[in-house]
Amino acid sequence: MINQRLQDQIGFIVEIDRLKRIFRQNVVIGTTEQENDAEHSWHMAVMAIILSEYSSVELNILKVLKMILVHDLVEIHAGDTFCYDEEGYRDKDEREQKSADRLFNLLPNDQASEIMSLWHEFEDMATPEAKFAASIDRLQPLLLNYNTNGHTWRKPGIMSDKVLKRNSVLEEPVPILWDLAQKIITDSIEKGYLKK
Amino acid sequence: MINQRLQDQIGFIVEIDRLKRIFRQNVVIGTTEQENDAEHSWHMAVMAIILSEYSSVELNILKVLKMILVHDLVEIHAGDTFCYDEEGYRDKDEREQKSADRLFNLLPNDQASEIMSLWHEFEDMATPEAKFAASIDRLQPLLLNYNTNGHTWRKPGIMSDKVLKRNSVLEEPVPILWDLAQKIITDSIEKGYLKK
Numbered sequence A, B: 001m002i003n004q005r006l007q008d009q010i011g012f013i014v015e016i017d018r019l020k021r022i023f024r025q026n027v028v029i030g031t032t033e034q035e036n037d038a039e040h041s042w043h044m045a046v047m048a049i050i051l052s053e054y055s056s057v058e059l060n061i062l063k064v065l066k067m068i069l070v071h072d073l074v075e076i077h078a079g080d081t082f083c084y085d086e087e088g089y090r091d092k093d094e095r096e097q098k099s100a101d102r103l104f105n106l107l108p109n110d111q112a113s114e115i116m117s118l119w120h121e122f123e124d125m126a127t128p129e130a131k132f133a134a135s136i137d138r139l140q141p142l143l144l145n146y147n148t149n150g151h152t153w154r155k156p157g158i159m160s161d162k163v164l165k166r167n168s169v170l171e172e173p174v175p176i177l178w179d180l181a182q183k184i185i186t187d188s189i190e191k192g193y194l195k196k
């Protein structure tokens, strides 16, 4: 017999396999396949390791990685809300909190609490780790869009001012990456990937 | 102008997007889609967070996570070698070392060395962190196969003794997970997912 604690942990691990089926707006470079949340989370985690040196303050990088690895789990039940979908954003918090309760509580209490608080910390974007993770969460799709001729930016209603505003989150936590994001946006307008 | 160091880092980050296109033998639960290495690496990283309490020795969990996140990058140029493919294993090391040189050296020297040494440490399976990461690397596909009616195990020539041997890596670093793996294998034989 496997003890209850381990059974619950394995149940959670099997359940989160579904993150591989939650699709995002952008595509994987060189393909027409939509990226999914598991791929996005992995890519962000490696980016955080490589780019943490640019943080304007000291970071607990272990906390950053944990936060990144779990930040999109709530989308398993709540779905991906496109970042420029104002309608979808209205009930996003409620949908995601319900999803978090349902999913994280598969785990033993202590671990459910840890993941819940990592997710809330990420969402609140108030600590250095959360601000850095949020910055990487902006930069990752920016790089993908830039390298796929502006794939997502070709949707109706997306203009450079919205993209710039969304990426301005980077300014305080990682100034050099904010410079980079602005250059990529300017260049994307010049290349015709993004409407001014 | 973006400085050379950051340019190199971004070049690496864009290049490793290709890990999302390296497919493995197993499928994502509930689908007929082959899992890819990026999804596998993300899933392993979350598993490591949840299951690290079962390690028989103290772990540097940050190192475990870094190792897991980069452990399959070499497959970008070398491809995935199916773990029961004896032919493919003959030149695996050489192919992967070439791939590592080509890929990691896109990074600034200090980071290239760090990733190279994390990858070698993982491959050598000698430190507690590498043994634990290797255990998770076995358990993750075991769970996926068990939850997809033994998808990969239905290939010709795969019998329970090979699967058991491959998973015996878990015995020393995480005894309770080795018990679990054995139970899953026994149950898989009973359910007809795996040939005895």
Ligand SMILES: [Ca+2]
Residues within 6 Å of the ligand: A033, A036, B033, B036
């Ligand atoms: Ca896919």
